Amino acid sequence: MTTVAARTGSAVRPFRVQVPDEALEEMRRRIRATVWPEAETVPDTSQGVPLALMQDLARYWGTDHDWRACEARLNALPQFVTEIDGLDIHFLHVRSRHEDALPLVVNHGWPGSVIEQLKIVERLTDPEAHGGTASDAFHVVVPSMPGYGFSGKPTSTGWGPERMGRAWAELMGRLGYDRYVAQGGDWGAFVVDQMGLQAPEGLLGIHTNMPATVPAAVNAAAVAGAPPPPGLSAEERRAYEQLLRTFGQVDYARYMAARPQTLYGIADSPVGLAAWLLDHNDADGQPAAAVTAALDRTTSATGELTRDEVLDNITLYWLTNTGVSASRLYWEYRGGFFDAKGVTIPVAVSVFPGEQYQAPRSWTERAYPGLVHYGTPAEGGHFAAWEQPQLFAEELRAGFRSLREPGIPTPRR
Numbered sequence: 339m340t341t342v343a344a345r346t347g348s349a350v351r352p353f354r355v356q357v358p359d360e361a362l363e364e365m366r367r368r369i370r371a372t373v374w375p376e377a378e379t380v381p382d383t384s385q386g387v388p389l390a391l392m393q394d395l396a397r398y399w400g401t402d403h404d405w406r407a408c409e410a411r412l413n414a415l416p417q418f419v420t421e422i423d424g425l426d427i428h429f430l431h432v433r434s435r436h437e438d439a440l441p442l443v444v445n446h447g448w449p450g451s452v453i454e455q456l457k458i459v460e461r462l463t464d465p466e467a468h469g470g471t472a473s474d475a476f477h478v479v480v481p482s483m484p485g486y487g488f489s490g491k492p493t494s495t496g497w498g499p500e501r502m503g504r505a506w507a508e509l510m511g512r513l514g515y516d517r518y519v520a521q522g523g524d525w526g527a528f529v530v531d532q533m534g535l536q537a538p539e540g541l542l543g544i545h546t547n548m549p550a551t552v553p554a555a556v557n558a559a560a561v562a563g564a565p566p567p568p569g570l571s572a573e574e575r576r577a578y579e580q581l582l583r584t585f586g587q588v589d590y591a592r593y594m595a596a597r598p599q600t601l602y603g604i605a606d607s608p609v610g611l612a613a614w615l616l617d618h619n620d621a622d623g624q625p626a627a628a629v630t631a632a633l634d635r636t637t638s639a640t641g642e643l644t645r646d647e648v649l650d651n652i653t654l655y656w657l658t659n660t661g662v663s664a665s666r667l668y669w670e671y672r673g674g675f676f677d678a679k680g681v682t683i684p685v686a687v688s689v690f691p692g693e694q695y696q697a698p699r700s701w702t703e704r705a706y707p708g709l710v711h712y713g714t715p716a717e718g719g720h721f722a723a724w725e726q727p728q729l730f731a732e733e734l735r736a737g738f739r740s741l742r743e744p745g746i747p748t749p750r751r
Contacts, residue, residue, distance in 0.1 A: 353417040369400035408650040428488035429481040434463040439475035441515040447524020449615040461731035474735040485663035498670035499528040507538035523547040534681035543684030551697040551705035557677040580695035594668035604661035641727040678705035686711035686737025692719025711737040
């Protein structure tokens with residue numbers, strides 16, 4: 339597909355990744371020229387990403403990492419750019435061979451990109467090759483968020499999750515999909531919650547792997563670091579303790595929300611950028627446990643995250659100079675993080691064990707009265723599609739299965 343439906347008349351242009359050799363060599367030169375600080379003064383990660391870890395990663399990144407392999411994987415999939423609301427939006431668009439497949443728009447987050455979703459595309463478009471059936475097939479659309487990857491960088495304020503939700507609805511309509519579903523984790527979860535609130539024509543339901551379920555009183559107490567409200571069940575109290583830990587570990591987010599433009603160093607130093615992107619500090623460890631483990635994993639037969647995949651993503655940020663532009667999303671957003679938003683359309687939820695908090699079913703049912711699926715996969719964390727692509731694909735199949743049934747009305751505005 340290289341043109342859009344007559345609905346808007348706006349062009350959808352084919353896109354290929356073509357990074358000049360000179361850009362890669364300049365990146366490697368800057369890696370070699372890194373000025374290193376002294377080592378941390380503690381035996382743990384409480385002061386940030388350890389020096390030895392970063393130096394080992396830099397040695398590999400500057401000599402052995404092969405960006406061209408990632409570039410080839412991206413270019414093996416249909417990619418496009420189209421202008422929406424004055425900004426160029428890059429996206430993958432992979433149609434299943436099954437014409438009656440369910441259209442799906444998948445949202446990445448920070449510090450992510452469309453690279454996070456590469457391993458789920460075939461699992462979703464060709465489920466029969468990955469343990470599913472033809473009735474599980476999806477047509478998959480994966481946009482790069484504004485300011486991220488190959489999408490345009492906003493030059494004025496206003497590109498928060500709400501506006502992105504409206505843009506993805508426009509994108510799906512422009513591609514000719516009058517019935518579709520949406521999925522998101524991390525910032526993508528904020529976007530799909532907004533889509534759920536906006537309920538654009540054609541959106542059948544959403545799936546989130548970072549659900550916003552926390553009741554108002556519980557959320558207020560957790561943000562304040564106060565004791566838990568009375569009456570919580572054991573499962574709810576566990577979630578509350580996880581929230582306290584998470585809110586105590588988001589200094590990176592607070593800084594981007596307050597002063598994103600000050601992060602000039604991550605536009606000037608590849609190693610500085612890498613350290614910043616690694617130090618996202620979710621509740622599973624510091625840096626995030628799955629990413630840390632991946633730095634020692636060179637291959638995986640089951641789709642687990644590897645060192646090269648982590649570096650693919652960091653390299654994309656460097657080559658597109660989007661470290662600062664991606665950070666501005668934190669400045670744009672002024673809402674709560676895990677508090678219930680009031681979404682009433684059909685919602686599927688997957689609670690992965692390594693997520694920042696495990697949303698209790700009791701909270702989830704209250705937050706999402708249209709709940710159609712509540713899954714608790716055995717493995718996976720904050721970057722679930724990247725870490726456990728097979729389990730993630732199975733959750734999406736199960737989560738949206740009931741919305742494929744004939745006779746389900748298309749939600750209206």
